[in-house]
Amino acid sequence: xAIMQFAPTALKNMFKKPVTTSYPAEPxxxxxxxxxxxxxxxxxxxxxxMCVRACPCGTLSVxxxxxxxxxxxxxxxxxxxxxxxxxxxxLKVVPGYQExxxxxxxxxxxxxxxxxxAEEAKRKEAAEKAAAAMAAKKAAEAAKAAEAAPAAEAAPAAEAxxxx
Ligand code: SF4
Ligand code: SF4
Numbered sequence: 001x002a003i004m005q006f007a008p009t010a011l012k013n014m015f016k017k018p019v020t021t022s023y024p025a026e027p028x029x030x031x032x033x034x035x036x037x038x039x040x041x042x043x044x045x046x047x048x049x050m051c052v053r054a055c056p057c058g059t060l061s062v063x064x065x066x067x068x069x070x071x072x073x074x075x076x077x078x079x080x081x082x083x084x085x086x087x088x089x090x091l092k093v094v095p096g097y098q099e100x101x102x103x104x105x106x107x108x109x110x111x112x113x114x115x116x117x118a119e120e121a122k123r124k125e126a127a128e129k130a131a132a133a134m135a136a137k138k139a140a141e142a143a144k145a146a147e148a149a150p151a152a153e154a155a156p157a158a159e160a161x162x163x164x
Contacts, residue, residue, distance in 0.1 A: 030095035035078040037098055038071060042109040044090035045069055051082035051091060067111035067119065073098045 021029070030036060047064040059075035060082060062068070076098075083091040111119070 028096075034095040035080065035093050036096040037073060037078065037094060038076060038082065039092055039094050040069055040071075040109055041090040042069060042111050043115045044088045045111065046088055048087060050085045050087060054081040054085040056081065061106075067116045068108050070106050070108040072104060072106040074104045 045062075047062050047067065047069075049062050049064075052060045052062055056079065057075045057077055059072045061070045063070075078093060080093050083089075083093055
């Protein structure tokens with residue numbers, strides 16, 4: 001009589017909508033808090049490397065000079081630590097999973113030319129300021145040394161004790 005126990009469930013299911021979808025013919029629907037993959041707003045990134053240090057899988061790398069941020073998505077476990085550590089909040093976990101593939105190819109994001117040019121200008125300005133500060137410091141030290149030298153020459157020599 002076990003069949004009688006399943007009959008109500010079987011009947012109910014006959015009139016319910018299927019719980020499966022026809023993916024990929026139909027787009028996938030992800031739960032609101034699905035941990036799919038990491039996305040970056042690359043132009044907001046300041047290349048500080050906090051995300052790289054926070055990543056437990058060593059899947060991230062940052063090149064400050066080239067303005068790039070690289071992730072190997074096949075190594076990423078979508079733990080979200082990098083998003084928590086990013087001081088600019090330019091990383092986020094979004095729905096949608098990494099497509100399967102035969103190769104582990106890292107993905108590199110590069111800042112826009114405008115942002116790169118602005119960063120380069122800032123670096124140049126900072127280098128010029130640092131060079132000017134160093135030159136001023138050296139000049140001040142030289143002037144101080146020049147002031148001290150004649151004073152030392154003009155000072156009377158210490159008198160030798162007279163022999164009696
Ligand atoms: S989500 Fe986790 S594993 Fe993936 S890049 Fe960020 S810190 Fe690394
Ligand atoms: S922590 Fe954020 S700002 Fe810093 S390098 Fe990573 S993505 Fe860029």
